[in-house]
Amino acid sequence: MVATWTSEQVIALAPDPASAKNGMGLATLSKWRSLGKTSQVIWGECQGSGKDPYRTQVDLSEPAFKCSCPSRKFPCKHGIGLFLLLAEQPDTFQDSEPPEWVTDWLNSRAKREEKQKQKQEQAAQPADPAAQAKRTAERYRKVTAGVKELQLWLADLIRQGLATVQAKPYSYWEQAAARAVDAQAPGIARLIKDMAGIPYSGADWAERLLEQLSKLHLLLEGFQRLETLPSGVQADIRTQMGWSQSQAELLAEVEDGNGDSSRSRGSPPMPDLNLSVPPEKYNEKREDRKVERVVRDYWLVMGQSIEEEEKLRVSRSWLWGKQSDRPALILQFAYGTQPFELQIMPGTAFEAELAFYESAYPLRALIKTRYESVSSLDRMPGYQSIDDAIAAYHHALSCHIWLEKFPLTIAQVTLMPMESDNWSIRDRNGKILPIYVSSSNWSMHAVSGGHPITIFGEWNGRKFLPLSTYAFQKFHLF
Incomplete structure (x- = not known):
């Protein structure tokens, strides 16, 4: 069953506000010469300023876009307009046989996916196992030497005392990060760079810096x-x-x-993520539970956040298994204006087989096999109180101490604007959770109408970032 798309979901795919605005202007029947659809694809010809119309098509299974216009944006305004037309006026699309230019595109996509699969299978087999083992051993040697050097740096910092850190220039942190890069440990370099701004970020900076230094110490000790x-x-x-x-x-x-x-056999069992489990049961041992690395399910796309780090864009799409009752994170990277490889639309649900990366608390996964799309998200499973949600987070943290983002859905919470532009959410028990200040908070407040709603977002241990809500039988993305 093909998903029912909403205008809000389609507009969320636009690469920038200008494309969204121009796409809305093209979401009218008079702009299109011909329209057609099958269960997999829609297409149309949009008359532009030139002699020949632009041929636009959307594969609904991902969705994926293609247009004959010269725009470098993805999706372009024609793709957004065609998709919006489907969302707002589905009866204007008649079932018919796709023209040759649509069939050619679908066939080329199928061939490209097959080639990509073959390439992945070939890449999984090392061309020279002996050479690969030698490279791995050399890297371990470099990282081990770098770890020992960083332990001395960390010990000196603690010996001098945190009070001296505010007097140190940025180069102090930059040099330590550079040594980590030289030791082929870029993850440590990122952690050190993130610490550089903490001493100048508020009254509780010493507490937060000590927390991050402790995690770094634990990481260095754990590696040894x-x-x-x-x-x-x-x-x-x-x-x-x-x-x-x-x-x-x-x-x-x-x-x-x-x-x-x-390699995953003998690792700690996957924690019970059933939302009906009371908090006091989270820490019970379940040695008989198997760590499932591959899970086929109907996955609800709960929310999505996109961050920019210089020219690199990072997309986090959060899924929840409808039957397995477990979260999953699809992480994607793109440089500049390049599109992300997968178009994952929040507020929808699709059947897929996910392969989870090994972890003491498996969250990150990739889509191994994607099946036919299903309907729009019709519910948002959530914890019934803030206490339950935080108990689940603490359990996850006990398994994976370096966890940076954790997905939380909390039911029946009320938004509370507070003094100094601070915001929080309050559950039915009167417990309060601080949330990030954002211009979308007022939009979310308007959607709720002051009534309790279910909110999904990311929790980092200090503040909650709302990404979406399910209110009055409708999904809203923020």
């Missing part, structure tokens, strides 16, 4: 004892240090283990 730790913790430490695992390597790993890799 890597082989003595459970495999899930080993994977988390390698990730934090900057070791990346390619998609091809992950797929090969889960295939070899039939969904439960040999």
Whole structure:
């Protein structure tokens, strides 16, 4: 069953406000010469300023876009306009056989996906295992030497006292980060750079800096004892240090283990994420529970956040398994104005098989196999109180201490604008959780009408970032 798209969801795909505005201007029947659809694709010809109309098509299964216009934006205004027309006037699209230019595009996409799959399978097999092992050993040697040097740097900092940090220039942190890069530990370099601004960021800076330094100390100590730790913790430490695992390597790993890799056996069991479980049960041991690395389910797209780090854009799409009752994070990267490889639309649900990266608390995953799209999101599963939500976060943190973002859905909360432009949410028990100040908070407040609503967002241990809400039987993205 094809998803029912809303105008809000379509506009959220626009690369910038100008494209969204121009796309809305094209979402009218008079702008299009011909329109058609099948269960997978829609197409149309939009008359522009030139002699020939622009041929525009949208593959609804992702969605994916293609247009013959010269725009470098993705999707272009024609793709947004065509998709908006489907959302607002679906009866204008008649079921018909797609023209040759649409069929050619669909066939080329299928061939490209097949080639990509073959490339991943080939990449999973090292061309020279001996050479790869030698490179890995050399990197471990460099990282080990760098770790020892950084431990001395960290010990000197603590010995001098945190009170001296505010007098240190930015170069103090930059030089330590550079040494981590030289040691081929880019993850540590990022952690150190993130600390540089803390001493100048508020009254409680010393507490927050000590917390981050403690996590860095734990990471350095853990790396030196890597082989003595459970495999899930080993994977988390390698990730934090900057070791990346390619998609091809992950797929090969889960295939070899039939969904439960040999390296993941013996790691801590996956925590029970059933939202009906009371907080006091979160820490019960469940040794009989298997760590599932591959999960097929109907995945609800709960929300999405996109951050920019210089020229790199990072997309976090948060999913929730309708049957497995577990969260998943799809992480994507794109440089400049390049589009993300996958178009994952918040507020929808689709059937897919996800492969989870190994971790003591598995969250990040990739889409191994995607099946037919299903309907729009019809519910938003959530914790019934702030206490329950924070208890789940604390349990996740006990498994993965370096966890930076955690997905939370909290039901029946009321938005509370406060003094000094501070905002918070209050649950039915009167408990309060601070949220980030954002221009979208007022929009969310207007949607709620002052009534309790269910809110989804990211929690970092200090503040909550709302990303979406399900209010009055309708999904809203912020």
